[in-house]
Amino acid sequence: MTSHRIAVIPGDGIGKEVVPAGLDALRATADRFGLRLEFQRFDFASADYWQAHGTMLPADWEETLRAYDAIYFGAVGWPSVVPDHVSLWGSLLRFRRVFDQYVNLRPCRLMPGVRSPLAGRAPGDIDFVVVRENTEGEYSSVGGRVFEGTERETVLQETVMTRVGVDRVLRFAFELADRRPKRHLTSATKSNGISITMPYWDERVAAMAERFPGVRLDRFHIDALVARFVLQPDWFDVVVASNLFGDILSDLGPACTGTLGIAPSANINPEREHPSLFEPVHGSAPDIAGKGIANPVGQIWCGSMMLEHLGHPEAAAHLLGAVEDVLARGPGEAPLTPDLHGTGTTAELGHAIAERV
Amino acid sequence: MTSHRIAVIPGDGIGKEVVPAGLDALRATADRFGLRLEFQRFDFASADYWQAHGTMLPADWEETLRAYDAIYFGAVGWPSVVPDHVSLWGSLLRFRRVFDQYVNLRPCRLMPGVRSPLAGRAPGDIDFVVVRENTEGEYSSVGGRVFEGTERETVLQETVMTRVGVDRVLRFAFELADRRPKRHLTSATKSNGISITMPYWDERVAAMAERFPGVRLDRFHIDALVARFVLQPDWFDVVVASNLFGDILSDLGPACTGTLGIAPSANINPEREHPSLFEPVHGSAPDIAGKGIANPVGQIWCGSMMLEHLGHPEAAAHLLGAVEDVLARGPGEAPLTPDLHGTGTTAELGHAIAERV
Numbered sequence: 001m002t003s004h005r006i007a008v009i010p011g012d013g014i015g016k017e018v019v020p021a022g023l024d025a026l027r028a029t030a031d032r033f034g035l036r037l038e039f040q041r042f043d044f045a046s047a048d049y050w051q052a053h054g055t056m057l058p059a060d061w062e063e064t065l066r067a068y069d070a071i072y073f074g075a076v077g078w079p080s081v082v083p084d085h086v087s088l089w090g091s092l093l094r095f096r097r098v099f100d101q102y103v104n105l106r107p108c109r110l111m112p113g114v115r116s117p118l119a120g121r122a123p124g125d126i127d128f129v130v131v132r133e134n135t136e137g138e139y140s141s142v143g144g145r146v147f148e149g150t151e152r153e154t155v156l157q158e159t160v161m162t163r164v165g166v167d168r169v170l171r172f173a174f175e176l177a178d179r180r181p182k183r184h185l186t187s188a189t190k191s192n193g194i195s196i197t198m199p200y201w202d203e204r205v206a207a208m209a210e211r212f213p214g215v216r217l218d219r220f221h222i223d224a225l226v227a228r229f230v231l232q233p234d235w236f237d238v239v240v241a242s243n244l245f246g247d248i249l250s251d252l253g254p255a256c257t258g259t260l261g262i263a264p265s266a267n268i269n270p271e272r273e274h275p276s277l278f279e280p281v282h283g284s285a286p287d288i289a290g291k292g293i294a295n296p297v298g299q300i301w302c303g304s305m306m307l308e309h310l311g312h313p314e315a316a317a318h319l320l321g322a323v324e325d326v327l328a329r330g331p332g333e334a335p336l337t338p339d340l341h342g343t344g345t346t347a348e349l350g351h352a353i354a355e356r357v
Numbered sequence: 358m359t360s361h362r363i364a365v366i367p368g369d370g371i372g373k374e375v376v377p378a379g380l381d382a383l384r385a386t387a388d389r390f391g392l393r394l395e396f397q398r399f400d401f402a403s404a405d406y407w408q409a410h411g412t413m414l415p416a417d418w419e420e421t422l423r424a425y426d427a428i429y430f431g432a433v434g435w436p437s438v439v440p441d442h443v444s445l446w447g448s449l450l451r452f453r454r455v456f457d458q459y460v461n462l463r464p465c466r467l468m469p470g471v472r473s474p475l476a477g478r479a480p481g482d483i484d485f486v487v488v489r490e491n492t493e494g495e496y497s498s499v500g501g502r503v504f505e506g507t508e509r510e511t512v513l514q515e516t517v518m519t520r521v522g523v524d525r526v527l528r529f530a531f532e533l534a535d536r537r538p539k540r541h542l543t544s545a546t547k548s549n550g551i552s553i554t555m556p557y558w559d560e561r562v563a564a565m566a567e568r569f570p571g572v573r574l575d576r577f578h579i580d581a582l583v584a585r586f587v588l589q590p591d592w593f594d595v596v597v598a599s600n601l602f603g604d605i606l607s608d609l610g611p612a613c614t615g616t617l618g619i620a621p622s623a624n625i626n627p628e629r630e631h632p633s634l635f636e637p638v639h640g641s642a643p644d645i646a647g648k649g650i651a652n653p654v655g656q657i658w659c660g661s662m663m664l665e666h667l668g669h670p671e672a673a674a675h676l677l678g679a680v681e682d683v684l685a686r687g688p689g690e691a692p693l694t695p696d697l698h699g700t701g702t703t704a705e706l707g708h709a710i711a712e713r714v
């Protein structure tokens with residue numbers, strides 16, 4: 001029996017509510033496919049932990065997590081207790097860097113039974129994946145303030161791109177596009193305004209494109225690109241973007257597919273030298289936390305991506321199929337959560353999906 | 358008779374096609390309201406000029422343009438001839454800085470007769486304005502490359518925010534929100550990821566908010582914000598954002614109102630120490646340039662914003678009313694351009710609006 005050790009980090013807010021639903025669905029899938037998943041839950045990377053310890057993580061977090069095959073993550077961030085940049089740079093963003101999870105893979109798909117906010121769009125019309133650079137770029141912590149507290153106060157922050165960092169995520173994106181039927185890659189840029197790093201990004205894209213003659217490539221400035229997501233989402237197949245632009249596009253894409261609540265993401269170290277991390281695109285959602293109405297689908301879909309990563313594509317497809325079947329019943333028949341125009345709870349929707357598995 | 362001198366810069370691509378339509382509408386409005394507008398056309402800030410002179414602007418551009426009350430601008434950028442960062446930093450972005458046009462005002466309104474890509478949205482549902490910081494932030498030209506051509510190649514670019522620069526645009530946005538019926542201001546941030554400049558932005562927002570107790574304030578990370586533009590556009594009244602975030606939001610907003618082709622922008626120096634510049638949000642659009650089918654409404658609406666800025670609110674409102682009347686007739690009755698689902702040309706739609714004035 002194949003066995004995998006999974007570190008489970010629920011985090012904050014609705015993270016703590018959707019993770020149990022995700023685990024139920026994973027357990028049901030593991031049973032069906034004869035896999036053994038051992039889950040170990042950790043309470044660090046949360047505001048509770050911060051309140052108790054004054055840090056987001058224990059000193060030995062890295063060795064601890066390295067012992068696992070993957071990290072199943074909820075959401076982190078509770079700004080009334082810890083400022084967001086402290087909690088995020090102290091946990092999630094640190095994991096991404098230390099474990100060199102340089103690809104953040106974020107599928108956007110309009111699912112049967114889900115109403116898109118875009119007029120006249122049906123399942124099949126929106127089905128693309130954002131490949132986001134996940135370790136460098138605009139998310140640096142290099143910079144600072146000068147002339148603090150005076151009228152001359154000036155604040156600087158460096159965007160840092162490296163050839164290694166840019167090329168490896170581009171290679172991943174080109175390879176992915178090359179394997180898909182449409183073989184179409186769109187690169188997000190803003191080289192007209194961001195005049196140093198973005199022209200560099202474009203140059204590396206052009207260089208990498210020479211190695212992938214079968215991939216149809218286009219590039220758009222980020223402003224034109226967000227517009228096109230709304231006006232022509234069927235245009236897209238694989239979209240590759242810097243850390244910040246990827247962040248923006250991978251929230252906008254899911255919004256176009258109806259709700260952020262269903263969107264998963266995989267923070268991958270493709271070389272498998274470090275554990276990868278699977279987390280929904282949505283955050284801790286303080287506004288709805290504690291009500292039991294958060295949509296667990298993003299978290300459950302993450303489980304499917306994790307199974308795929310662990311080498312179980314059939315189990316992954318089966319789990320995602322169960323999600324699709326339940327969603328397809330629509331808010332009338334299935335206990336869909338309020339963001340899906342239903343009146344179901346997190347637990348009810350999670351249960352229906354685990355049942356279906 | 359009030360008289361104003363206007364510098365006209367058509368620029369590149371469809372800029373050259375929509376500017377004549379914009380001038381016709383302005384002339385018709387001026388006639389009706391007894392204003393004298395003197396237009397002087399300049400061919401610099403274009404790829405043609407660059408090809409002929411090797412620079413985007415003549416040496417005396419600044420004195421030349423200072424002699425005018427406003428600049429009526431088309432679009433610049435023709436990447437097959439000049440790289441975008443060269444043409445833009447050599448013209449438009451330079452104007453914004455040298456003339457200290459630190460507010461970029463971009464209304465987003467769903468107009469009668471225009472089909473929104475968002476399901477079930479009617480005129481009145483989308484009506485907000487983006488206030489974009491326009492002279493600093495992510496659009497710096499500070500940075501460079503090290504270890505060029507090697508595997509260690511590293512590219513740096515600085516985001517620069519100053520207290521003066523941030524506070525003045527925030528003050529403008531709060532004052533604007535305070536004058537509008539909803540008195541609602543949304544600040545775009547990303548302080549969880551962009552951990553130095555964006556927490557600073559948030560701090561200055563909080564400080565400024567104390568002076569405007571009547572304004573209801575909220576803030577969203579840019580990823581959540583783009584999602585909300587699509588899912589709940591009626592939420593917004595005034596949105597204030599950094600240079601890059603404002604750029605992104607002010608393309609996404611117009612996309613949600615049907616087409617980028619109708620969206621105007623005003624690059625304003627509120628102290629009126631320097632000329633302000635009025636340009637549509639769309640670019641030079643090489644893909645449709647030369648076909649005569651570009652939508653002139655964005656350019657014409659810019660004329661209305663320019664009249665308002667020059668102290669003629671009635672003439673401005675009348676011109677915008679004429680635009681609304683023509684659009685409201687819909688693609689069946691009015692010669693709307695293809696982006697508005699019609700078969701009209703730039704000239705026909707421009708003519709219909711000038712007639713209506």
Ligand SMILES: CC(C)[C@H](C(=O)O)[C@@H](O)C(=O)O
Nearest residue numbers: 192193223434445604638640
């Ligand atoms: C052309 C480009 C540099 C410009 C910008 O990013 O400011 C444009 O997109 C705009 O919005 O005016």
Ligand SMILES: CC(C)[C@H](C(=O)O)[C@@H](O)C(=O)O
Nearest residue numbers: 077088247281283549550580
């Ligand atoms: C919480 C935040 C720092 C994070 C990011 O911006 O990367 C989140 O928005 C995401 O997309 O995973």
